[in-house]
Amino acid sequence: MLIALLAIAESQPTQNLASPTLEGRWRLVDMGEPSSPSGERPLPPVSSGATPVTVEFSGERLSGSGGCNRYITSYQTTGTQLAVGGTFAFTRMACPKLIMELESCYLKALQGAQNYTIDQQGLQITYKTTEETGVLRFVAEPPPEPSSFIIHW
Structure with a gap:
């Protein structure tokens, strides 16, 4: 009987009810598909030396760079x-x-x-404001390298 139960358990499809984790650092690559009456709003060209727009999810904290200023706030997920x-x-x-x-x-x-998805291309966050709806698209960023320095006494 135990063997029959194990065989049934193995034949049942498993469901991953956990949502993909947001934890980590992401770099904005596109603010696409806005449904604004004024039309599309492409990202402006930014010099290669400019500060990237980033978001980092850690615990219940969200922080990053808006391209000029650093920001921090909280976030919650449900699914x-x-x-x-x-x-x-x-x-x-x-x-x-x-x-x-x-x-x-x-x-x-x-x-x-509003919600998010994570796939091979990265993180997509759909949003809705009073002016428009759209998608923020991010790619994963590696964690920053730890600072290494030597102190000589």
């Missing part, structure tokens, strides 16, 4: 639904107008996060 905290704390540096506009659009979109 693949994503709710980003209402209050952001961020630095207040001045950057070129184009970068500041991108940062503002990005942070509004992130605050309007």
Whole structure:
């Protein structure tokens, strides 16, 4: 009888009820497919030396760079639904107008996060704001290298 139960258990398909983990650091590559009455809003060209737009999920904390300023807030997930905290704390540096506009659009979109998916291409966060809906697309970033330095006494 035990053998029959094991055979039945092995033949049952397994379901992975856990959602893919958001943990880690991600770099924004596209703010695509907005359904705004004004039409598409492509990402502006940014110089190769510019600070990338990033998000890092760690525990219940979400932080990153908007391209100019650093930000931090909280987040929660239920399945693949994503709710980003209402209050952001961020630095207040001045950057070129184009970068500041991108940062503002990005942070509004992130605050309007609805759900997420993770696949071979990376992380996609769908968002909805009062002005538009769209998708934030990210690629995984490796963790930063630990600083190594030698102190000579």
